[in-house]
Amino acid sequence: KQEVTQIPAALSVPEGENLVLNCSFTDSAIYNLQWFRQDPGKGLTSLLLIQSSQREQTSGRLNASLDKSSGRSTLYIAASQPGDSATYLCAGGGSEKLVFGKGTKLTVNP
Amino acid sequence: NAGVMQNPRHLVRRRGQEARLRCSPVKGHSHVYWYRQLPEEGLKFMVYLQKENIIDESGMPKERFSAEFPKEGPSILRIQQVVRGDSAAYFCASSPDGLSGNTIYFGEGSWLTVV
Numbered sequence: 001k002q003e004v005t006q007i008p009a010a011l012s013v014p015e016g017e018n019l020v021l022n023c024s025f026t027d028s029a030i031y032n033l034q035w036f037r038q039d040p041g042k043g044l045t046s047l048l049l050i051q052s053s054q055r056e057q058t059s060g061r062l063n064a065s066l067d068k069s070s071g072r073s074t075l076y077i078a079a080s081q082p083g084d085s086a087t088y089l090c091a092g093g094g095s096e097k098l099v100f101g102k103g104t105k106l107t108v109n110p
Numbered sequence: 111n112a113g114v115m116q117n118p119r120h121l122v123r124r125r126g127q128e129a130r131l132r133c134s135p136v137k138g139h140s141h142v143y144w145y146r147q148l149p150e151e152g153l154k155f156m157v158y159l160q161k162e163n164i165i166d167e168s169g170m171p172k173e174r175f176s177a178e179f180p181k182e183g184p185s186i187l188r189i190q191q192v193v194r195g196d197s198a199a200y201f202c203a204s205s206p207d208g209l210s211g212n213t214i215y216f217g218e219g220s221w222l223t224v225v
Contacts, residue, residue: 004152034214043114043201044153044216089153096166097143098214102152 002027004092006101013080014109021075021104023090028068032093035064035075037086038103044089048075080108113137114217115184116202122223123192131187131220135204142185143214144177147199156200159185192224 003026013019023033032051036044048057048064050073056065063076073090087105091098115134123129135142144156146169155169159179170177174192179185189196203216 036216041221043116043218044203046213046215049213091153096158096208097155097169098145098153099155100145100153 002030002092002094002099004090004099004101006088006090006104008104009102010105010107012107012109015080015082017080017108018076018078019080019106021077021088021090021106023073023075023101025071025073025092025099027092028071030068030092030094033064033066033073034091034093034098035062035073036089036091038089039086047088077106080106082108082110084108114202114204114215116200116217116220118220119218120221120223122225124225125193126191129189129192129196129222131189131200131202131222133185133187133202133204133217135185135202136206136215139204139206139215141205141208142179143203143205144185144187145201145203147201147219149198153201156187189222192222194224197222197224 005024007022034049035047038044050057050066061078066073085108087103089103091100113136142159145153147153157170157177158166174190176188199219199221201219203214205214
């Protein structure tokens with residue numbers, strides 16, 4: 001049974017700082033690993049999708065890596081901005097469903 | 111959110127009433143997923159449907175909950191005889207061909223409050 005854990009649960013940083021969010025999963029037999037952003041009272045926005053054959057994906061200031069052997073993924077955010085404040089969720093994808101972590105609540109202070 | 115439409119966005123029901131949540135997937139997507147987010151909890155998978163078929167309902171509570179995705183019209187998540195513990199955000203998502211290699215698109219969610 002897939003379990004996904006995210007550390008830390010909350011993170012507060014000053015604007016401009018580079019930061020890393022961590023995600024670990026128990027079952028390496030995943031099809032893909034996805035990172036999402038959730039704003040309060042809103043749905044989820046997909047940020048990056050890493051397929052099982054890939055090791056990383058980049059989009060703008062975001063870079064996500066996947067290490068299936070260790071069961072870990074990281075989301076790197078460069079030069080953080082107040083607008084990055086949100087909850088970040090990672091999810092391990094099987095063939096039919098995603099298993100989510102509880103998220104990391106990020107606050108970027110001006 | 112790439113066009114997944116959920117309604118109502120907010121719904122208040124008294125204990126014992128029925129709640130119906132609707133989801134229209136992204137145009138052209140034939141795979142629909144429902145997830146539930148309880149307060150202070152992560153999103154939990156409930157059910158995966160394709161047109162007219164339930165593919166995986168392993169996350170659905172055994173009683174009072176049902177889901178459908180008819181040939182025409184939106185997917186419906188139905189909760190009968192609601193209880194306070196059903197209060198949560200219910201998210202619908204869609205993908206074109208299942209999850210393998212495809213980005214999944216989420217709706218804005220339906221917030222159910224049971225009073």
